[in-house]
Amino acid sequence: MNAAVMTSGALCLCGQVPIAQASARASVGGSEKGRVPALLRAVDGASLVSKSSSCRSSYLGVQVKETQRSARMRKSTASGGSARAEIYIEEAGSGTAVIYREDEEKSSESSGPTTMKGWTYSEYGAAKDVLKFEDSIPVPEVKPDEVLVEVKAAALNPVDGKRRIGKFKATDSELPHVPGYDVAGVVVKVGSDVTKFKEGDEIYANVSEAALNQPRQYGSLAQYTAVQEKLLAIKPKNLSFAEAASLPLAIETAQEAFDRANLKEGQTVLITGGAGGVGSLAIQLAKNVYGASHVATTASTGKLNFMKSLGADKVIDYKNEKFEELSDKYDVVLDTVGECSKCVKVVKEGGAVIALTGALEPPGVRFVVTSNGDNLAKLTPYLESGKVKPVIDSKGPFKFSQVVEAFEYLETGRATGKIVIGPVE
Ligand SMILES: NC(=O)c1ccc[n+]([C@@H]2O[C@H](COP(=O)([O-])OP(=O)(O)OC[C@H]3O[C@@H](n4cnc5c(N)ncnc54)[C@H](OP(=O)(O)O)[C@@H]3O)[C@@H](O)[C@H]2O)c1
Numbered sequence: 001m002n003a004a005v006m007t008s009g010a011l012c013l014c015g016q017v018p019i020a021q022a023s024a025r026a027s028v029g030g031s032e033k034g035r036v037p038a039l040l041r042a043v044d045g046a047s048l049v050s051k052s053s054s055c056r057s058s059y060l061g062v063q064v065k066e067t068q069r070s071a072r073m074r075k076s077t078a079s080g081g082s083a084r085a086e087i088y089i090e091e092a093g094s095g096t097a098v099i100y101r102e103d104e105e106k107s108s109e110s111s112g113p114t115t116m117k118g119w120t121y122s123e124y125g126a127a128k129d130v131l132k133f134e135d136s137i138p139v140p141e142v143k144p145d146e147v148l149v150e151v152k153a154a155a156l157n158p159v160d161g162k163r164r165i166g167k168f169k170a171t172d173s174e175l176p177h178v179p180g181y182d183v184a185g186v187v188v189k190v191g192s193d194v195t196k197f198k199e200g201d202e203i204y205a206n207v208s209e210a211a212l213n214q215p216r217q218y219g220s221l222a223q224y225t226a227v228q229e230k231l232l233a234i235k236p237k238n239l240s241f242a243e244a245a246s247l248p249l250a251i252e253t254a255q256e257a258f259d260r261a262n263l264k265e266g267q268t269v270l271i272t273g274g275a276g277g278v279g280s281l282a283i284q285l286a287k288n289v290y291g292a293s294h295v296a297t298t299a300s301t302g303k304l305n306f307m308k309s310l311g312a313d314k315v316i317d318y319k320n321e322k323f324e325e326l327s328d329k330y331d332v333v334l335d336t337v338g339e340c341s342k343c344v345k346v347v348k349e350g351g352a353v354i355a356l357t358g359a360l361e362p363p364g365v366r367f368v369v370t371s372n373g374d375n376l377a378k379l380t381p382y383l384e385s386g387k388v389k390p391v392i393d394s395k396g397p398f399k400f401s402q403v404v405e406a407f408e409y410l411e412t413g414r415a416t417g418k419i420v421i422g423p424v425e
Pocket of ligand 1: 157159272275369
């Protein structure tokens with residue numbers, strides 16, 4: 001019970017050890033980098049797991065790098081001039097532990113981080129004009145049905161750009177916004193009604209249940225984001241945070257489109273814009289999840305082989321051929337580029353045309369994706385078996401500092417697959 005790791009009297013990891021005693025074992029200041037086994041021995045030796053300890057400052061976070069294990073702060077609360085910290089270690093492992101401390105003046109008053117770094121905008125406009133990087137955004141409050149996620153990676157979608165220029169002003173949430181729908185990260189706090197997820201779970205999600213109707217004011221392009229439990233799924237084990245972040249909104253859109261179209265095994269499908277974020281996943285879902293017998297798609301000349309590699313049976317080079325003039329007809333057409341009037345010409349009698357964007361022409365229909373963790377979880381076996389693979393544009397992942405550049409690239413409309421931001425730190 002006498003082990004401790006402590007730095008210059010401001011950062012400590014101690015059991016039932018008087019501060020004075022811990023101080024005697026203190027080493028460096030600011031942050032402490034120590035070997036994990038030593039840290040774990042210290043923790044175990046001090047019976048720190050799930051036990052609270054008195055510290056002179058609270059913990060902002062504990063990360064164990066280069067290892068499967070994770071150690072993180074669970075709780076710290078002010079108690080007079082000192083703070084109480086609860087720390088738990090999930091697994092043992094080797095690697096480097098980095099322990100961060102909160103500013104000492106704030107530490108006696110806080111329970112966990114209260115501010116974070118992230119991207120915001122306070123008015124609608126072009127990315128370079130309105131997006132600002134800030135380092136003291138309030139960490140979102142966690143409602144009873146929500147968890148707080150420490151964001152590891154995020155991804156952009158066209159809706160982020162359209163929303164930022166004010167296209168959905170009438171139904172948007174209040175400004176300022178932290179943009180971002182897609183997230184992958186680690187649960188660091190759970191609301192009182194949350195039952196399926198716990199601290200330390202690695203999750204991914206589209207953080208806004210309805211993409212256009214009051215989407216999250218505080219989205220995923222920040223160090224923390226709050227997410228409703230029902231929108232979350234456990235991250236597939238084989239995927240990195242960047243890969244997982246690339247999926248939620250786009251894959252949920254493709255899945256919901258095929259569910260609404262009632263796509264059945266053995267049917268034929270055309271997907272316009274096969275190289276886009278939605279299209280590249282829709283090809284794989286149609287073929288490997290829904291069991292379509294034939295999947296055709298449209299793409300520009302340089303992307304034809306890539307479309308084949310995703311499983312497309314036929315690739316129409318839209319720069320040189322007009323799919324609406326070919327004789328092929330399809331049971332289901334998913335239009336991701338705004339060509340509904342052409343798509344309705346190639347659908348079979350009684351078939352379905354789902355158009356995600358642009359003007360509609362009957363029988364084409366539109367829906368707006370609904371985020372749903374259970375639906376995401378249904379795809380886990382396909383993701384873990386490699387039948388469906390994330391597609392990340394090769395210009396990324398973009399650094400957290402490059403969000404403006406990432407948005408400008410998204411808005412060229414030429415990305416292949418998804419634009420990912422990460423690591424978020
Ligand atoms: N309704 C909903 O719920 C919902 C959900 C998700 C997305 N959306 C919308 O659906 C659209 C697609 O989203 P996304 O994430 O897939 O976009 P994206 O990733 O930005 O799409 C870019 C891709 O589109 C391809 N493309 C552009 N014009 C094309 C054309 N005429 N024919 C074939 N391919 C073309 C580009 O390939 P080339 O460089 O080869 O042209 C590029 O690879 C967006 O408008 C988005 O807002 C709607």
